[in-house]
Amino acid sequence: MLHDKTSTSVRGLSIVNDQIIWVSGNSGTIGKSENGGLSWEWFKPSGYEKLDFRSIKAFDGIHAIVVNAGSPAYVLNTFDGGKTWKQTYKNLDSAIFYDGISFWDKKNGLAFGDPINNKLQLLKTVDGGEHWVNISENLKEKTIEGEAGFAASGTGIKTLPDGKVWIASGGKASNIYYSADFGLNWKIFKCPIWQGEETTGAFSIDFLDAKNGVVVGGNYKADQDNRNNILLTKDGGKSWQQPISPVLGFRSCVIYVNKDTLIATGTSGTDLSSDGGKNWKSISKKSFNVVQKSKSARRILLAGDGGAIYELVLN
DSSP states (O other), X not given: OOBOOSOOOEEEEEEOXXXXXXXXXXXXXXXXXXXTTSSOEEEOOTTOTTOOEXXXXXXXXXXXXXXXXXXXXXXXXXXXXXXXXXXXXXXXXXXXXXXXXXXXXXXXXXEEEOOSSSOOEEEEESSTTSSOEEOGGGOOXXXXXXXXXXXXXXXXXXXXXXXXXXXXXXXXXXXXXXXXXXXXXXXXXXXXXXXXXXXXXXXXXXXXXXXXXXXEEEETTSTTOOTTOEEEESSTTSSOBOOSBOOSXXXXXXXXXXXXOEXXXXXTEEEEESSTTSBOEEEEOOOOSEEEEOTTSSOEEEEOGGGOEEEEOOO
């Protein structure tokens, strides 16, 4: 265990490298470690103490971006390691609710949010988060009533180089929204994961490459029920198949550690696959919200309620 000293529910996790880690959560709380989690510095941006920062993207120990879930919606940037925070976007619409953020590179990034007027909300930056533009009109397909995103871990969106991005939705319907050109044009694919209720659907998505991906979710109100809550794709999200043996319950976050090793976590535990996602085994029953890794994959962290931040060491 690296940390458990705050009451914060941690949902945002960004691991820059093996040493620099940023986290974010409710009550306006943001944390940073520059020594691999041995010690932490905590921030509460003035004027934003009541926000639930469920999404965070850090580029180094100096520059990080946080987005809150809920209305009003804000994007805050720091360029001095967390000492000061600059508001770079604000949306006062009562229906606005951002679910996740992902960056292609240090300049180009995309945030997505719940539908307004049956259209997923898309917010894009091309200057590292200094300015944001609403590009929701690029998405021609309309959502159905009751379809939305989930901000359980801020990982319902995944970007890969050269402009590829996938967004997973849930609720009354679960779909995968895909763009190959930085969010200009979009395709929509059905996602046959557990869906149909407000508490069900796809909560997290990850891709190893342009073809191979994984999505997890289920029903967060029945977190030990593991019916149809993980799917795999080999064609970039067009079609999805169930694994041979699934995860043990609702999962709010999933990552590829490498082509063979995957980790999924949620409030009822954590599972590991060592064969590319085909078979899963439970490795912990402890509750977490999010799992991430450093680029080297030498550092894998899980975070959850009560300020809990744990390191997972793979043998």
